[in-house]
Amino acid sequence: MIRTAMLQSLFDPSSLASSNLLGFALPAADSAADANYWFPAQASSFAADMDALWYFIYWVSVFFFIGIVAFMVLFVTRYRRTATRTQPERSASHNTALELTWSILPAFLLVAFFYWGWTSFLVIATPPRDAMEVQVGAYKWGWNFTYPSGHTDSELHVPTDREVKLIMSSADVLHSFWVPEFRTKFDVVPGRYTYLWFKPTRVGEYQLKCTEYCGTGHSAMRAKVVVHEAGGFEKWLEQAEGALLTMEPKALGELSYKKLGCAQCHSLDGTKLVGPSFKETASLWGNARGLADGSEVTVDENYLRESILEPMAKVVAGYQPQMPVIPGIREKQIAGLIEYIKSLSGPNQ
Numbered sequence: 206m207i208r209t210a211m212l213q214s215l216f217d218p219s220s221l222a223s224s225n226l227l228g229f230a231l232p233a234a235d236s237a238a239d240a241n242y243w244f245p246a247q248a249s250s251f252a253a254d255m256d257a258l259w260y261f262i263y264w265v266s267v268f269f270f271i272g273i274v275a276f277m278v279l280f281v282t283r284y285r286r287t288a289t290r291t292q293p294e295r296s297a298s299h300n301t302a303l304e305l306t307w308s309i310l311p312a313f314l315l316v317a318f319f320y321w322g323w324t325s326f327l328v329i330a331t332p333p334r335d336a337m338e339v340q341v342g343a344y345k346w347g348w349n350f351t352y353p354s355g356h357t358d359s360e361l362h363v364p365t366d367r368e369v370k371l372i373m374s375s376a377d378v379l380h381s382f383w384v385p386e387f388r389t390k391f392d393v394v395p396g397r398y399t400y401l402w403f404k405p406t407r408v409g410e411y412q413l414k415c416t417e418y419c420g421t422g423h424s425a426m427r428a429k430v431v432v433h434e435a436g437g438f439e440k441w442l443e444q445a446e447g448a449l450l451t452m453e454p455k456a457l458g459e460l461s462y463k464k465l466g467c468a469q470c471h472s473l474d475g476t477k478l479v480g481p482s483f484k485e486t487a488s489l490w491g492n493a494r495g496l497a498d499g500s501e502v503t504v505d506e507n508y509l510r511e512s513i514l515e516p517m518a519k520v521v522a523g524y525q526p527q528m529p530v531i532p533g534i535r536e537k538q539i540a541g542l543i544e545y546i547k548s549l550s551g552p553n554q
Contacts, residue, residue, distance in 0.1 A: 248386035248411060248432065250404040251329060255388040258321050265314060329389055332402035336368035343373065343380040343393040344529035345479065346422030347466030348413065356446050357534060359466045360429045361413060363405055364438035370402040376529030381417035384430055390416060405432040422469065422479070449537050458545025461538045465531055473549060480528060481521050487549040495522040509543045 240246045244256055284294055339361070340351035351357045363369045373382060375395040382401060383390035391401040415426040433441060449457065462468060462483075470479040486494075486504060493501040494508075497520040502508050511518055516528035 245385045246407065246409075247388070248384075248405060248407040248409065249388060250406055251325075252386070252388045252406075254325055258325065261321070262318060329402075332370040332400055333368045336370035336402055337364070338370045338372055339363070341371045341373040341382065341393065342376060342529065342531075343382070343415070344376040344466075345378065345420050345470075345527060346415075346426040347469045348426070348428040349466060349531060350428075352442060354442060354446065355535075356442060356449075357465065357531070358445065359464045360431060362431045362433060362438055362441055365405050365408050365432050365434060368402060368404045370400060373399050373401065377527055378419050379417050380415050380419050380426070383414050383416045384411050385414075386411045392417060408432050408434045408437075425469070449535060452541070454537075454541045454544040455548050456541075457538065458541030458543070458548075461534075461542050462545060465534065465538070467542070470528065480524060483546045484549050487546050490547060496520060497522050497524070497526070506543050509546060510539055513539050513542065 243259075247253055247256065284290075338353060341361075342349040342351070347359065348361070349357055349359060350361045352362075371382065373391070373393045374397070375393045377395060379395065380393040381390060382393055384403075386407075387403045387405070389401060389403050391399055393399060409432055411430040411432070413428040413430050415423060419426065431441075448460070452460065462471075462473075467483075472478050472482045473484055475482045475484045486509075489504040492504060494504050495501055502519050508519070512528075513531065513534065516530060517526050520526045
């Protein structure tokens with residue numbers, strides 16, 4: 206757009222670094238959108254516009270800050286009280302031209318800030334109709350991603366140079382989806398769907414973070430975002446789905462434990478986390494386990510399957526009812542998880 210090109214030409218970080226404005230220079234992104242002192246790498250179609258707007262506001266603020274402070278120091282020095290100057294200088298009580306100047310000129314800048322931010326927001330808030338859709342499930346404290354084919358993973362994989370629309374929901378509390386390199390974020394709200402889209406422009410691995418405090422595991426609520434080269438996403442998806450059909454149940458269960466986010470809440474060594482340890486569950490195989498409502502249940506395949514598909518049906522005593530439903534989990538993955546749990550200290554060990 207014209208306004209972006211004009212303002213970027215004046216406030217582009219690379220031009221600022223080379224011009225040594227005000228006697229110092231800032232490291233800037235090169236043509237490959239490398240990370241710089243202020244920002245991580247530019248890895249989406251939004252990044253350049255967001256960075257340019259930030260630099261525009263930043264340098265306007267620097268200009269006025271230095272100007273105001275300079276005049277303040279000048280006036281304090283020039284009109285300070287001295288032995289020969291004991292009375293205040295006479296000053297005008299009103300100056301129409303000056304007052305109009307310091308009101309109108311900043312108003313033009315505010316309009317520029319608003320217009321640039323507003324038009325950029327409209328782009329970010331309007332997902333393309335033909336974007337690839339990925340279902341995002343957030344929970345304390347992890348992420349699940351379900352692709353159009355039905356495959357579910359704890360990592361977000363997307364193709365480069367293609368619009369991706371995320372349809373996001375939370376199983377418990379308020380979370381927030383943020384990938385710094387994409388320069389876009391949005392809250393994930395319980396009880397409703399929210400939407401976010403982006404177009405990755407740079408192949409690589411990035412870090413997804415939750416930016417809304419959601420409890421004790423908030424700082425660990427991260428996931429890997431992988432941007433594939435042309436054709437790479439389709440190959441990854443084919444291999445990932447093929448693994449469900451060819452892996453042995455125990456090996457698939459171990460992989461699912463890592464990929465579906467089970468490790469966030471269920472330890473393998475007996476440590477009590479948000480949910481009961483899988484080692485403890487395995488040690489009770491064939492025996493009764495106490496539940497939060499005072500009843501008991503026999504630990505077996507049916508109990509584990511129900512606990513995976515309907516986490517709130519039988520809550521273990523001493524734990525809070527907060528396990529979410531895992532979207533898109535398949536029967537083969539459930540069977541694999543059961544075999545993996547049994548192998549920890551069960552009858553098949």
